[in-house]
Amino acid sequence: MKITILASGSKGNSVYVEGEDGALLIDAGLSAKEIRTRLAAAGGDEEAVRAILVTHEHIDHLRGVDVLARRFGVPVVGTGGTLGAFLDKRTSAKPVETVRATYGETLALGNFSVTPFATVHDASEPCGFCVREDGIGFGCCLDTGIVTPGIERALGTCDAVVLESNHCPQMLEEGPYPYYLKERIRSKRGHLSNTAAATCLGDIGGNLSAVFLAHLSEVNNTPEKAVAAAESGLGLYLDDTDLVVSGQHEISRPVIL
Structure with missing residues (x-):
């Protein structure tokens, strides 16, 4: 894959x-x-x-x-x-x-098995997906305000994940956005902070060979801050994990599982 x-x-x-x-x-x-x-x-x-x-x-x-x-x-x-x-x-x-x-029910799409899991965002029934083929698992968790136990269980079964690392809390607090938008972003139905993403990676990192950090804010985050948080969260797992930052204006390098 x-x-x-x-x-x-x-x-x-x-x-x-x-x-x-x-x-x-x-x-x-x-x-x-x-x-x-x-x-x-x-x-x-x-x-x-x-x-x-x-x-x-x-x-x-x-x-x-x-x-x-x-x-x-x-x-x-x-x-x-x-x-x-x-x-x-x-x-x-x-x-x-x-x-x-x-949620939780697997679909067959060609050779892929796809299982959606619930995320927490201000949308109508949002989800992430676990995709499997030939024993390899990939998890995609984009917009979510928090990481629930269900999200961790889903991602923890995967060999690689795309995980939102949207904002640095300090940059968001001190940044130019109006108060209502700051509140939306940092709410439980908003977007995942670097800190929350790092905590998730620390919990599931032992199973991962690759992590894509996704949905970074161009105003309230930097790739350097997102990577530093993720590296801290992965801790001892870092040496065994391919860490990729995905951006808005360029295609990421591919990861083969």
Whole structure:
């Protein structure tokens, strides 16, 4: 399994998961044209994509989903709440296939087994996904305000994870955002801080060969701060873990599991 982050941040998110026989997109928060451009630059194969998994309906995760699903001829997979919001937002009358996912229940998508787990965010039934193929497990946890025991259990079964590390609490507190937005970001239904991400990695790090830090704020965080926190959280596990920072404007280096 090969994992590449095509984009990650408040302007758009997308993860490309390539398996032995097929591939998946998790979120498509850039335009369809930009996703296709980045997918080609990453060496991905449009024809290999079996489905587009959607974590929640916010535009930075959803923007290109409708067009890409129809162009690739693949289903959009999400929880009932996410799919309902997605269908409400659609402006095209052209049909699109959807597959409803339920927390904790595994779906077969080509050779992949996909299991959604609940996240905590100000969206309709948001989720993360555990993706498995041939005994390899990959977990994707993007927007979430807190790490619940259920999230840790899901990610703790994986060989690699994408984990939100959105903000430095001090930078957020001292930064330019208005008070209401600061409160949203640091709420239980907001975004995960570097500190919270580091704590999660400390709890599950013994099982991980790779970690992608994702959804870093361009205003309230720096890659250096996110990495320092993650390294502290991983502790003794750090030497055995490939740590990758994913950004908004560039494609991450791929990790092969």
